[in-house]
Amino acid sequence: MLTLLTATGARPAAWTLCERWMARQDYAGPVRWIIVDDGPEPQPVTFRREGWQLVLVRPSPHWAPGQNTQARNLLKGLAAVDPADSLVIIEDDDWYAPDWLTTVAAELQHAELVGEHRARYYNVQKRRGRQLVNTGHASLCSTAMRGSALQDFADACRSRPKFIDLELWRRPRDRRLFGGHRVVGIKGLPGRGGIGMGHDAGFKGEPDPTGALLRDWIGCDEEAYR
Structure with missing residues (x-):
């Protein structure tokens, strides 16, 4: 089993897409998805999938x-995580390929803390x-862990840095x-703004007025961000 942890709230558009990206994951094993929503109004959760349990x-x-x-929200979610779990961080506003969970499940066989390097950021505005x-x-959105790395993650959250992944x-x-x-x-x-550099007003990157760059990165899913 994989345990997913998502901190969300006041981001209904992002959450709708997050449900979409998880619904098409090709991971065949059971999944427990812990969703921590601290928005003033709870976001509608419509996700249903056989073999998946929502908390x-x-x-x-x-x-x-x-x-x-x-x-705080990640720590609230971690309270529902068993020390024997394999934990995957899923951020509500990010894009995930259909084989993401299958990939990290395999990588966790080799190390307690795993993640995808050379991150790609894209600002749709x-x-x-x-x-x-x-x-x-x-980046936290592409990090998974098990074993003693779970305690390291809890300790990192308790130290309250701006960037928990670092x-x-x-x-x-x-x-x-x-x-x-x-x-x-x-x-x-x-919806609710993020804290990473990609959200900054001065975010610099390659201009992509036609969406060709994003299409190269995520294929036809680019349409979801128009």
Whole structure:
């Protein structure tokens, strides 16, 4: 079994796409999806899939504009994770290839902390994409873990850094980074804003006015972000 953890709230458009990308995953095993929603109003959850169990968590107080509740929400979700679980972080506003869960399940056979390097970010409002050169860590959206890495993740969240992924990956651990570009960090969707550099007003990347770059990265799914 894989356990997924998603922190969300006040992002209904992003959440709808997240359900879509998970519904088509080709992973054949059982999945437990922990969804932590701290928005003022709960987002509609319409996801149903045989072999998948949903765990909905509503922490309080609810998020208010200007707050960063990511660390708190992840910790709330981690409270429902068993130490024996294999945990995959799924971020609500990012694109995932259909074989993402199958890929990380295989990678977790070789290391306790795994992730995809050389991240790709794309801001749909600015129509710009950027290929990063990170080879020593993975973005949180493309990170999975098991064993003692789960405790490292909890400790990283408790330290309340702005960027939990950097804090997690700098800790000594049995780790494995891999390529493949099966995840794209999508920025600028409607709703609650994000905290990463891809959300910044000054985000720089390759201009993509026609969507050709995004189409090269994610194929016909580009239509979902027009």
